[in-house]
Each structure stands twice: as C-alpha cells, then as structure tokens.
Amino acid sequence: MMQTMMNRYRIAVMLLLCLSSFGCKKFLDVVPDGVATLDNAFSNRASAEKFLFSCFNMMPNQNDPFTYPGNVGSDEIWWDMDNSGIHGRSGSQIARGGQNMADPLWNYWDGRRDGKNIWVGIRDCNIFLENINKVRDITDYERERWISEVKFVKAYLHYFLFQLYGPIPIVDKNLSMEVEPSEARVYREPVDKVTDYIVDLLDEARSGLPEMIEDPINEMGRPTQVAAAALKAKVLVWAASPLLNGNPDYAQVADNRGIKLFPATVDRNKWVRATAAIKEAIDMAHSIGHGLFRYKSGLISIPDTLQLNFTVRGAVTERATLNPEIIFAPTTSANSFQNYCTPNFYPTQVSGSQELCATLKIAEQFYTNNGVPIDEDPSWNYAERYGMQKNTNQTHRYFIASNETTAKLNYFREPRFYANLAFDRGLYDVQAQLGVTTATIKHRSGEPQGVVYSANHIPTGYFIKKLVSFRSSITGTGLSPYNYTIPVIRLADLYLLYAEALNEVKDAPDHEVYQWVDSIRNRAGLKGVEESWRLHSSLPAKPSTKEGMREIIKRERMIELAFEGQRPFDLRRWKDAQKYLNQPVQGWDFQGLKDVDYYVVTTYQNSRNFTYKEYLWPIYQVSVIRNSNLVQNPGW
Template structure:
C-alpha cells in the first residue's frame, strides 16, 4: 500500500457551526477574512480544498449516504441504547429512516439545512460561488491553474446540486453568491422543474470538462481531486438518473407544482433521455480507457502462507473496493473507511478477547439471497439448486471447501453460490482468509452459533448472523487484545458500475442487443460466471428472460445490486428505479443470534429483526418545517 500525503480537505467545522448559516445565504460579511483567503495562490487553493471540497469528502462516510443506510443491504440492531448508537459513533440516523422515524420537524438526513447527521450542501454551494467570485483576485496564479480551479469549483457546485436533486427532487438553483444587500425576494427562491435542475447540473459539468485534467499525475499531492474522467462518469450517472422512472414522467408527482402553479415533473416519460444517457456513458468509458482504467486483479503479496485460485478470486473481488486507488476505481475519496469493526465478525480466539468488537452492521437474509448460484442465475430460478430447502441445516462439503468449513453444520443456502457471495458476505460456517491467518488450507471459520460475546458487551452483536465481509480487508486483524485495521480510502465509483450503467441505458433505449450482453458479461466474467445468455439458457427456469427488455432489465438491476453491494449505490438505484418500496415490503430476517443454548438447532430458526417502514412519500426527503417558514416560496415534498 503506497503512502500518500493527501491535500487538506476537512476544516474543523462542527455541525452547530454548519447550522448557523441558512441555505442560499449571502456572501460572508467578514470582508477582511475573505480578502485574506484570496490574497495569494496558497490561500486561494486552501479555500478551494478546505471549503469547496470539504463536504464532498464527508460524503465518504457511508452512514451519511442514503444509498447505503436506506438500501436494506445493511441494518443495525434495534435495541442499541440511543447514547451508544453504533457504539458511540451516533451514525444511526439513516438506518432509523427504515424504522419509520422520518419527520418534517427535524428530518433525518437533513442535507438542506445541517441538523443531526446531515450536511448543509447549500453551504458547500455557497463556498463554491464565493470561490468563483474571487478566484481572479490572487495575482500569482497561472492561467492554467486558475482555469483548473474554476473547473473544479464548477464541478463541485454541480455535484452538490445533483445530490440535493436525488434527495429532494425539484430544488432552487444557487448559481451565484447573493450580495449582502440582496432583497427578500432574491433570497427566497422557488424550486425549479426537475428537468431544469438536471439540465443545470449537466451544463455546469460541460463547462468544467475542458479545463479538468484527464487523470491525476502527481498522486502524492493531488489524489482525490476532480478529473475529466470523474466528471464524465458523473455526467453519465446524472443523465441516467434523470431518465429513470422516479424523475422521468413519474405519475406519482403529476400534481406536484411550484407556488406559482408551474409543474415540477414532466407529464410523460421521455425515452430519448435514455439514449442521451447511453451516449454519456460511452464517452465516460472511452475517457476511462484512455486514462488507463482496468479491472483490478489481486497480486499475491509477501506474508501469504498458502492461497488457491479460489481464494485469489475472492481477494480480487474484495480488493476492487479495499485496495485504494487501484485502476478500477474511477473516483476515490480521501478519508479512510471508518466502520471495519462494525462490519467484522469475531473470526478467531484472538477476536473473542477484543472488547467493543461491535459487529453491528447486519446483512438481512433477503440481501444474502440476492446473490446468484454458482451457475450465475438467481437462486429461485436455478433448476439445479434446491430453493425450497434453502433453510435446512447441512454440512459443508468438498465442493464448497474453500468457502465453507467441510463438515461444519451450516445453512444449505450458503452452499453452491457465486464467488461474489463469499467475497461479500460472512456467515456461520464460512471460512475467513486473513486476520493473521493466510493459509487457506487451514483457515479460520466463523462460529456464529456461539453467539455474541455477551459477557464482554451485550450490545456488540450482529442482528442477523450475516456480515458485510466485503468492507473488511483480509489484512485487518484482531491481535493483542485490539482490533488492527488495514485502512483504505472509500471508492465512490468503480469501472464496473459504469459498464452496467451503460448496459442499462442501452437496454432502456433500444431493448436487448449484443452490446448490452457484452457490457454485463464483462462484469460477470471477472466473477467467474458465464455470460447472461448461456447461463439462462442452460440453468434458468425462465430461459427466455434475457431476450426481452423487461427480463433483461431485471437481470441488469440485480447484477448492479450484486456487483455494487455495500458500496452506497443500491439505495440510490432502487429509488430511481422506483423499486425500493417493493424491496422493503418484507420484514428483515435473520437467525436466532442470541441462541441461549448455543446449539445449531436453536440458532437456525428464522427471526424477524423488524419490519421496515417505507412508503411512497419516502422516495424523496421532506424539507424541514423551519425552512418552509423561512422561505414561504418553497413547496413541501409530495405526501409529506
């Protein structure tokens, strides 16, 4: 792992400091401080990196990302004391959304005006506008550098608007910093139609593109800054989001209008938006290729006692996320992922002595069943897989020996699954390569039947019996009564995400084609799976599914949810597809993890952790009531 000296990004701003400024606020009134911020090149760059970039880096915290916490991929126990949520991190607001705790008085995930675990993105936009107003002041900045800074600020301003659009739909556009003598009408702006909002974002990105570098050359000082490749990939995602059912002629919002009666959503879907998004995806893929983007492949390192090809594949799939700044990661944010101990099971005897081994990130059984069989088709479609008896207890066998301990009693559903299942999820009976044991001939095994270490900490437990292994590098270990993390920076976008987005857009625009299959099959091939057509023809009970637009849509959606599991993407995808409500209609299930008798028979009884609460109104977030009073020109999110 290379050592990088990252540029300064996170000024010491508390949430109370963030909350003291209203959105769309005027420029700072401390003129002397503002002037000093742009007195020279160093000060101006510090303003860009320390203010404009700041909240972008905070978005690397998955617990501040609705794409992670409201996806149903990971939940937390419901009985954690309020003062010890996630064992003191206080990052449970997003998870509580699915428990029905959302409200308009003090909304959870309030990114409109900083509160609780929200981020004030309007303040971030204001920083960008202030920077753009003053970037020409320092005399010692070269023309090339100034152009790049302007492009970065424009992209960041576009991205913050995009994040708000995904959350709230139609929003006001803060294109300029308002003067100190701005009138009330100037400050109290109206929401614009959602298509106008998306068009504004795309226009800003297009303005920024010519002056952004295609890739980072000086990785020591500049990793994490925006490139043209990142901007093109984001543009593709923005356009695909605009083309998706949530925003493209959504009948649920047909009556949603501005205070002056302007309709805020189009009346009918526009299929042409998908082709526009497809073209943007292809441009982003071409740029990524030109910049050297390629799928990550694990390279064996010193200290590995023994590793088979099966284990190497698992480490490749996991390392695509946990090996920072690799060629597959189109966009990586600087801060380290901070929840490894929440995602980790107790792997071995050393781990059982570690106090506060939280394990609170719990994967529901429904999420585990999303992954394919080893034939590359859904478990309920595979003709050769015993779906009705998937909850029976069986023993691990030779065929699954590298993933499940041979002879260990485990759930039958854990056998004969695709490699991504074993790379992404840990469970009772699963082997664990790493945590100081790198011999896959004699690996550690997860023994969840014995339950949490209740005498040490009764609230440090996993609620379902499934862990998000993908988030924990094999180098992370428990030793000497401590948990020693192998830090990695958070990947915001990977190359396979762009490939699958391109396939989705092509299918929506024109239906099934060889090109669609090719882009999806590239992702499947790295996971050791056959192509879509071959897999469905040979193993599926619905062999013609890939040949129809609807069937291929289902396949692509499931492929994205599998490939990008636990990466903060599924929640956004399920929202834009208008499928999250269907996913969350069923209760979150797990095994009897408390298992007082410590027996396999008692452990393998299905338990309801809780019934998620998610309705039509929850696709978009409510605006805080206080902000509605502050600006009477706003209209509340529908159904709130």
C-alpha cells in the same frame, strides 16, 4: 474593511434564511469571525488552497455508515440493535420508518439530524469562484485547475441534493447585496432545468481538469476529466429513470408561479442522451488505462479460488493507486466503517467491531454457483434453503469449515456471495506476508463472534466481508484496518449503467447489452447471461425480453455494488423502493446456543411502511414557512 464585512454578512444571511432553517441568532454567532478570515483567504496561494480544500470537505462522506444516505437506513445494512448509540442515529430511524417533515432526518438541506448543510458548501464554492482571480502567486494552469475542481464539487453538491429532493434551487451565484428580500426567496427549479445546469457545469469543469492524476501520493481524491464525464453520465441516468421521467405521482406538482416542477410524460430521448454520455465516459476511461480490477498475488502462493475472492473485494477496498477501476474516490477513510463490519477475532471484546451486518434478503439476493437467482435454479434446493447441512467434502473447502454445520443457504453460491459475506461456520481469509490467514466464524450465542452478555454483536448472522480489506489483519489484540476509501464511482458502475441505458433505448436486448453485464459476471467467475439462463434457469427466455433483461441488470447492480452506498439510490430512481423496503428485515437467531436454535429465521423488523412520499426527502417545514416560494415534496 467594515463595508466588506457588512456586504458578506447581508449576502450570507439572505441566502441561508431562504434556503435553510438557520436563524439569525445562530448566524450572528459565526459570521463575523468567518468574514474576517475570508478577507485574507485569497491573499496568497496557501490560503486559497485551504479554501479549495474546504469546498471538497463539504461533499457528503460515503465512508461514514451513519451520515451517508446510501448506507445504514435501507434494507441492505443492519446494525447491533442493542447499541443505543447506533440505534438512535438518523439512518437507523429512517430504516424503521421515522422520516418526517417536522424535523427531517438526514437533513442535508438545513444541516440537521446527521446531515450537512449542502447549501453552505455551494455558497463556499461560489465565493471561491468569485475570488480566486485575486490570488497572484499561482500559475495560470493551477488557477484553471482549481476553478474546474470547484465547479466539479459545486455540480456534485447540486446532484446530491437532486437525488434526495428532486427539483432544487439552482444557486449559480451568491446573492448580491442589493437584492430585495422578495428576490432572495428562491424557487425550486424544474427537473429538466436542474439536470441541464448540472451537466453544463460538469462540461465546463472538464476542460480544466487533468486527464489523469500524475501525482497520486499527493493528489488522489481530486477529480479528473473522466470523473467529470462519469458524474455527468450518472446525472443523466437519474433524469432518465422512472422516478423523475414522467412519474404520474408528480405530474401536477407546481410552484406559486404555476411552473410544473416534474416532466409529465416519459421521454425516451433522455435514455438516448444518458447512453451517449455513459459511453463517452467509458471510452475516456479506457483510453487512459482504467479497467476492471483483478487481484495479483505476485510472489505469494494463493489458490485461484481465493484470488478470485480477493479480486471481488479488492475492486472496492484496494487503494486507488493500485486499482484501475476507481474513477473517483474521496480522501476520507473507510476505517471506522470497516471496523464496524469486522468480526471480533481478538482475545477480548474490541469496541467498534462487529456492529454492522447484512440482512437475510441480501444473502438470498446473490446467485447460485450457476449464475442465476436461487429461486430460478432447478438444481438448487430453494424450498430447503433454511435447513442445515454439515460440510463433509472438499467442494466448499475454501468457504465453509470442515465437518461444521451451517445453513443450506450458504452452499453452492456464486463467488461474490463468499466475497461479500461471512457467516457462522464460514471461513474468513485475508492476505498474510507469506500466504493467507484463515479464521472460522463462530456466531452462535457465547461464541467468539457471537453475543456475549451485552457486548457488541450483529443480529442477522451475515458479516459484511466485502468492506473489510483482504489486507487488514485479523490477528493480534485489536483492530488493524488497511486504510482505503469507498469509491464514489468505479468502472463496474458505468458498465452496468450503460447496459441499463442500452436496454431502455433498444426494442429488445442484444449482444451489445449483454456484453457489458457479462464483463462484470466473467470477472466474478460466472458465465454470460444468455448461457447461464439457457442452461440453468427455469426462465430461460428471460434475457431475450426488455422487461426480463431490465430485471437481470437491476439484480446485477444490487449484487455487484452491494454495500457501496448505491442500492438505496437505485431503488428510489427505479421506483422499486416500496417493493423492497416494505419487506421484513430478517436473519438467524443470534441468541441461539446450538445450531438448531440458531438456524431459525428471525424477524428483526416488520414492514417499514415506505410509501410513495418517501421517494423524495421532505423539506424541513420551518424552511417552507420561511420561504413561501418553496414547494414541499408530494405527500409530506
């Protein structure tokens, strides 16, 4: 028993000292109890299952607005800047240009500053894989499935680090007790080697995963063959994208072995490989019944316009048991995130509501009702978009309160605009037992959803409606969220990735590229790309060129996947982050009492000063000092 404890202790100490900033004292505080537990962890099925779930628990939580790097921290989601608790979180500091290497924010390498130590999760996966064969009271099928699930988690954890840091160490097995200290100082491996490792691991995992979840009540949130195929596709897209595919900024980065960590030249075949993987994942998904979500009202009478609104919102907020679009979603709850996005409809101020919002640029990002950008539609008055207009007819009866004044920006927009965002004098709808409950947003100073003294409030004027389920209640005395989880991968994501990859592979876009984008647009109530641009854009030939279609596909992703934790990652892999993240953060003046005071474009933050070095996270400088084989990311 004592020998086992010492072996485990030495292995864990070596690995964590080389990968992270954990010091000996901190580790000594926790290892003995953990090791004693580990000796019993694989003695029977029940204990092994608990260890299995602990591996799942190490996956980053996409439902947490403040600890997941795809949420607060970019230019998409802003916050109540008067709330010191939120204002001081790592994501809020990153959004204001606070990232650093002295003590990095969202440190997922070492487990600091709102980040988990992902290497601990990978270590736990390895421990599970090394010991699961000791368990006797499980079936061969169950053992094989659990092994495959842990390989999926292990691949996901490597992929998550890969997205943040680029080249990373590959930890396929935990270190043996005989390893020399010099061998324990691991190296970051080249991008292509990391990519192949993760892809191979997912291929291994796929064979032992179920084709679909047979018991959704008890097993939803566990991976399937389609989930493994979809994750593989996303890994290959990352490797093919400009950030890591021949990026000249990284061409000369090498470790002390002289090994170059980034590919020096662009390899078009990486897009070919990604295209094949995405198509395989889509075909697998279709073969077992996955499809785009469409809301069905059943016996409830709901106007078609609102059914479309619920369709757009439900693609994300409908539970996986009712949503064929979801490929993989964890079991964590989005309730807290949802509450932060919910306007305060209640008799008194409710803590935890209306603290998160969308920025003005995101409101401008959505198309006009003709399905093209607002600055490309000659019939839409772009120059006067910040002016005011009273709603005096029936055209916007489902979106804007009658005889109320709001910004011209909020008129004649596509359905996804009204499904994603709520705004001053806009209508807010949820499903009720016998139909629809509708409320009017009033966000000017002193009004029910506006700022009242020091109470919680959003600054920009755009509530994030998309993340509030249409099944949640907005009546009563307090928050009553419908429990759901934000999907990690949904089918619309794969469709748009496939269109993107095809466009990169082909010399010019064609019907095969258009059809995948059009399927998303049609579900959202819009005409296809070619027709919309031909009839309504000042740039009618845009979809016919590779560059023009690339721009369209990027915008479709930013619209369709808004607020789902995708945009910050996409902006980085496209190398577009400097263009977008250095723009000022703006909104309406939430302190305005009257419409003329409120509808004034107000800047809440000037340029973030995002530079090329921030495309990859810095490694904690202490970790680099402790392990001289680690190379710091460029620019830090």
